[in-house]
Structure formats: C-alpha cells, structure tokens
Amino acid sequence: ELKVEQNPLFLSMQEGKNYTIYCNYSTTSDRLYWYRQDPGKSLESLFVLLSNGAVKQEGRLMASLDTKARLSTLHITAAVHDLSATYFCAVGNNDMRFGAGTRLTVKP
Amino acid sequence: DAGVIQSPRHEVTEMGQEVTLRCKPISGHDYLFWYRQTMMRGLELLIYFNNNVPIDDSGMPEDRFSAKMPNASFSTLKIQPSEPRDSAVYFCATLLGAEQYFGPGTRLTVT
Numbered sequence: 001e002l003k004v005e006q007n008p009l010f011l012s013m014q015e016g017k018n019y020t021i022y023c024n025y026s027t028t029s030d031r032l033y034w035y036r037q038d039p040g041k042s043l044e045s046l047f048v049l050l051s052n053g054a055v056k057q058e059g060r061l062m063a064s065l066d067t068k069a070r071l072s073t074l075h076i077t078a079a080v081h082d083l084s085a086t087y088f089c090a091v092g093n094n095d096m097r098f099g100a101g102t103r104l105t106v107k108p
Numbered sequence: 109d110a111g112v113i114q115s116p117r118h119e120v121t122e123m124g125q126e127v128t129l130r131c132k133p134i135s136g137h138d139y140l141f142w143y144r145q146t147m148m149r150g151l152e153l154l155i156y157f158n159n160n161v162p163i164d165d166s167g168m169p170e171d172r173f174s175a176k177m178p179n180a181s182f183s184t185l186k187i188q189p190s191e192p193r194d195s196a197v198y199f200c201a202t203l204l205g206a207e208q209y210f211g212p213g214t215r216l217t218v219t
Contacts, residue, residue, distance in 0.1 A: 031206055042199065043210040050206060088151065094139060094203065095164055098151040 002027050004091050006099035013079045013106050021074040021102045023089035032072045033090040034063050037101070043088065046074075079106045112211030114200050120217045126188040129214045131200030132181060139203035142175055142185050145213075146196045157183065190218045 003026040013019055023032070031050055035043040047056045049065035049072060056063050060083065062075045072089055084106045090098045113132040121127055133140050141156040155165040160177045168175070172191070177183040187194055195218050200211040 033208065035210075042212050043201075045208065045210075048206050090151075094141075094156055094158070095153060096141075096208075097153070100150050 002029070002092060002095075002097045004089060004097045004099040006089055006102050009100055009102060011102055011104045013076070013104065015080055015106055015108050016078050018078065019076050021076075021087055021089075021104075023072040023074070023091075023099055025070050025072075025089075025091040025097075028067070028070070029091045030093055031091070031096075032065050033096070034061075034072070034074055035088045035090065037086045037088065039086075046087075076104075079104075081106045081108060112200055112202055112209055114198075114211040114214050116214060117212060118215045118217075120219065121190055122219055123191055124189045125218075126186065127190045127194075127216060127218075129185040129198050129200075129216070131183045131185070131211060133183065133200070133202040134204070134209060135181070137202035137204045137209070140177060140183050141201040141203070141208070142183070143199040143201060143210075144196045145199065151199075154185070187216075190216075192218045194218050 005024045007022050033048055034046040036046050037043050047063040052067040054065045060077045065072045086101045086103045088098050088101045090096045115130045138159050142154040143151055145151045154167045155175045156163055157177045175185045197213045197215050199213045201208050
C-alpha cells in the first residue's frame with residue numbers, strides 16, 4: 001500500500017527566512033501534487049509534478065520531484081505571513097494518498 | 109465555471125439518521141472522488157468514479173456508507189445510519205487530465 005510521509009508536521013518560521021518541506025512516498029508513482037489548505041477552507045492546487053526532475057515555481061514556492069528517491073520538496077523562499085497555511089503532498093494517479101500535512105506558521 | 113459544487117455546506121444530524129451529501133462536478137471532468145478529512149485520520153479517499161462508474165471503493169469505511177453517480181452531473185454519498193465517528197469534512201473532487209479540483213466540502217456533525 002502506498003504510504004506518504006511529510007515532514008515536518010509543524011513549522012514555525014520568521015518572515016524572510018527560507019525553509020523546505022519534505023514528502024517521501026513508498027511506491028513508484030507518476031504524479032505528485034502539492035496543495036494548500038487554509039483553516040476551514042478547501043484544498044487549493046499548487047503544483048502537479050509529473051516526471052523525474054520536474055521543478056515548478058510560483059512566487060515564493062518551488063516544488064521539485066525526484067522519482068528515484070521517491071522524494072518531493074516544497075521550498076519556501078523569504079516567507080511572508082500570507083503563506084501561513086497547511087500544505088499537503090499527495091501521490092498517485094487516481095487513487096491518491098495524502099500526507100498528513102505540514103502546518104506552516106509565518107511570524108512577523 | 110462555478111467549480112465543484114457541494115451541498116449542504118453544513119449538516120448537523122443525530123446518531124442513527126440518514127445523511128446524504130451531494131456533489132455536482134465540473135462539466136466535462138470524467139473522474140469524481142469523495143474524500144473525508146478528520147483531525148485524527150487526515151485526508152482519506154473513500155471512493156472514485158470514472159465516467160459515472162465506481163472504480164475503487166476500498167476506502168469506504170463500512171457498509172453504512174454508499175455512493176452513487178447516476179449521471180455525469182451528480183453524485184451522492186449516503187451514510188445510513190450515521191454515527192458520531194462519521195463527523196468530518198467530506199470533499200468531492202473532480203479530475204481532468206492531471207489537474208484535480210476540490211469542492212468546498214460539507215462539514216458533517218453527528219451528535
């Protein structure tokens with residue numbers, strides 16, 4: 001069974017700092033997703049990574065995928081308060097499995 | 109497009125009652141998923157359909173749960189009878205190609 005592990009589960013950062021969230025998964029998969037969820041809200045798609053070495057960037061967030069290591073990273077550059085949210089990775093084609101989420105708090 | 113539409117947005121019911129959650133997918137999206145989110149178990153895939161046909165229901169927790177997709181525009185998730193441990197947020201999502209879109213969710217509270 002596919003298992004997805006995220007770390008850290010909780011992350012408190014100062015504004016302006018950089019940090020990386022990690023997503024490891026247990027079996028080969030063609031797709032990896034990153035989502036953002038604000039409290040009480042639905043999930044917002046951030047990135048879809050479809051191939052080994054894929055890198056995508058949007059604003060202060062950059063996601064990468066290493067299918068050989070079964071690892072994806074979500075890198076945050078110069079964090080701002082608006083990035084405070086819970087971030088999920090998910091792996092799979094149609095039967096997706098989600099990580100537990102990383103609750104990010106960015107402090108001024 | 110209005111996106112994935114779910115109703116009701118909030119549902120409070122008593123244990124033993126039947127609960128029906130509804131989802132209207134984005135037109136043209138051929139996959140539909142039902143997820144459940146709780147603090148304890150995170151996000152769980154319950155069931156998904158392709159072209160209105162159930163493909164994998166291995167995530168449905170027990171026989172009290174059932175889902176249907178009678179046509180491309182509508183799906184339901186039914187819990188009968190409901191129990192307090194069913195309290196969660198239930199999301200419907202659709203997929204086109206590699207992009208998945210989530211609905212706003214239904215927050216279910218069973219007392």
